[in-house]
Amino acid sequence: xxxxxxxxxxxxxxxxxxxxxxxxxxxxxxxxxxxxxxxxxxxxxxxxxxxxxxxxxxxxxxxxxxxxxxxxxxxxxxxxxxxxxxxxxxxxxxxxxxxxxxxxxxxxxxxxxxxxxxxxxxxxxxxxxxxxxxxxxxxxxxxxxxxxxxxxxxxxxxxxxxxxxxxxxxxxxxxxxxxxxxxxxxxxxxxxxxxxxxxxxxxxxxxxxxxxxxxxxxxxxxxxxxxxxxxxxxxxxxxxxxxxxxxxxxxxxxxxxxxxxxxxxxxxxxxxxxxxxxxxxxxxxxxxxxx
Numbered sequence: 001x002x003x004x005x006x007x008x009x010x011x012x013x014x015x016x017x018x019x020x021x022x023x024x025x026x027x028x029x030x031x032x033x034x035x036x037x038x039x040x041x042x043x044x045x046x047x048x049x050x051x052x053x054x055x056x057x058x059x060x061x062x063x064x065x066x067x068x069x070x071x072x073x074x075x076x077x078x079x080x081x082x083x084x085x086x087x088x089x090x091x092x093x094x095x096x097x098x099x100x101x102x103x104x105x106x107x108x109x110x111x112x113x114x115x116x117x118x119x120x121x122x123x124x125x126x127x128x129x130x131x132x133x134x135x136x137x138x139x140x141x142x143x144x145x146x147x148x149x150x151x152x153x154x155x156x157x158x159x160x161x162x163x164x165x166x167x168x169x170x171x172x173x174x175x176x177x178x179x180x181x182x183x184x185x186x187x188x189x190x191x192x193x194x195x196x197x198x199x200x201x202x203x204x205x206x207x208x209x210x211x212x213x214x215x216x217x218x219x220x221x222x223x224x225x226x227x228x229x230x231x232x233x234x235x236x237x238x239x240x241x242x243x244x245x246x247x248x249x250x251x252x253x254x255x256x257x258x259x260x261x262x263x264x265x266x267x268x269x270x271x272x273x274x275x276x277x278x279x280x281x282x283x284x285x286x287x288x289x290x291x
Contacts, residue, residue, distance in 0.1 A: 007026050007053045016088055021067070025062050035104065037108045039108075055278065064092060069200060074198055082133075086120075111218075258284075
């Protein structure tokens with residue numbers, strides 16, 4: 001019997017301050033929150049489609065659509081996006097009656113998880129970060145993949161061709177492995193009127209742009225070297241969105257951080273190398289005990 005057949009998902013919406021957060025849940029046990037990336041049309045369930053049921057055989061898996069995405073409120077503080085996302089996840093845990101949770105974050109979600117570990121270490125058990133954003137992002141020009149992502153809503157606006165190019169050419173190592181149905185699903189999510197009017201991921205601009213960029217670079221935050229949460233960083237060796245060198249930076253800076261570099265893998269490691277990722281994550285999270 002497959003994991004999907006053994007594990008049942010539930011869906012509900014949680015009011016967190018001014019926002020409604022849509023949540024998918026499965027399994028029982030220690031709470032593990034899966035935070036998705038910031039690509040156009042991303043949602044929690046689609047980003048972790050190959051992981052939820054497997055992880056839910058071991059943990060209580062909580063998968064929110066982060067603010068600005070999916071079926072959650074399209075509202076985010078663009079002057080401090082990582083801080084705002086971290087506060088939203090903290091509020092979600094509070095509303096669910098969870099004192100402490102393990103956090104798993106890909107890209108944008110990895111940045112949100114790391115920011116929560118900096119701001120409220122008491123809320124975080126263990127961390128699993130996959131190609132997280134905010135690692136040295138102000139030290140040099142952005143990658144071509146990140147530039148493509150940030151320009152999705154610019155120019156002529158969002159198109160399916162733009163999204164397909166980003167996913168097949170930059171998000172994964174083998175673009176042919178991504179089914180057309182997944183691209184179409186994300187495209188339809190990316191063109192919701194509320195999202196087009198207020199894209200959740202954008203280049204910082206205006207008089208506060210520099211301050212925003214500084215806030216979004218964890219290597220400029222002295223607290224990074226003080227994070228006590230045991231951390232596993234899994235990074236695709238062929239990541240074209242966030243540079244794999246960020247993994248070595250985190251391993252060298254964080255006192256309890258292990259790094260796994262996955263060969264022939266791009267930015268979406270939990271999808272491309274699902275079996276490998278699931279086994280690494282379960283082993284790491286199983287070592288942690290939440291009180």
